[in-house]
Amino acid sequence: MTQRSFPLNAWYVAAWNYEVKKGAMLARTICEKPLVFYRKADGTAVVMDDACWHRLAPLSKGRLAGDNVVCPYHGLVYEPGGRCVHMPSQETINPSAAVRTYPLVERHRYLWIWMGDPALADVDLVPDLHWNDDPEWTGDGTLIELKANYLLGIDNLMDLTHETFVHDGSIGNDAVAEAPFSVTHGERSARVTRWILNQDPPPFWGAQLGVPGPVDRWQIINFLAPSSVALDVGVAVAGTGAPGGNRSQGVNGYIVNSITPATETTSHYFWSANRNFKLGDMSLTTAWRNAVAGIFKQDEDILELQQEAIARNPDKEFYDLNIDAGGMWARRKVSEMIDAETAGLRRVG
């Protein structure tokens, strides 16, 4: 059996908070598990396996009765904790009749799910993506159903050299591909820092700054294992001290990405584009979201072509270049998490 590419003992973004509503069920596969989400009358979100204990019919095709779920096939009723509380034509309910539920946390406009050992689901381990709801920032985003493994998406974000080739004409120009970068890492994180000094800005950033002339541009890529990447990006008037920390003559964005494995070849790619200037300008929020959506569509296209090519060449390996250093660290952090889980299983079994 080939090893799965994702750890289970981790918080993954399951949904935007607005996607899970009272009185409606949302079916979504995460880490190869079909799940059903809904909200109780008090607003608390619930998730359980989307397969009835009795004959595995998908509960998401059934209906809600108050806070309970009714199976569409023979009418077994489950309470939000996953326990069966009603069976047709029988008084006694089998004590084992239950479906699995999972820890859920609502934070930074997302619902986060823990697919592994619930005893390890520490809420302090939810990745910090506060730009999504910090009052000093504003922005919006969406969800891409990506037909590619989540690590291909992480690779893509960890190396922004591809901007020159995939995003030419918006955020890409030759200066990006030629600028040096440095890579650092922590226990569950990796960071790629790239400064492009005293160059003309690409069209998108030139328009945001609104000041003609050369800029100092930064791309600081923050990977939070296993599947989130916060991109600290911006430009400042050249020579005004941005590399030393003075960004007052610049504009700053945080592009927040979380790519949740659905299967080994598909992912739920959540993203938002946030900025810390002109906070009240809703049309600018829409313009940013549209600009990033256009850019990410280009990424989606190349990632899906890459996934198809991988499927056609199952015996071929990847080769690594200097530009892959950040992605290699990200993959190493993910491997360490998977290895820790497998080692734990070996000890128990």
Ligand code: FES
């Ligand atoms: S399959 Fe759900 S009640 Fe029979």
Ligand SMILES: [Fe+2]
């Ligand atoms: Fe890209």
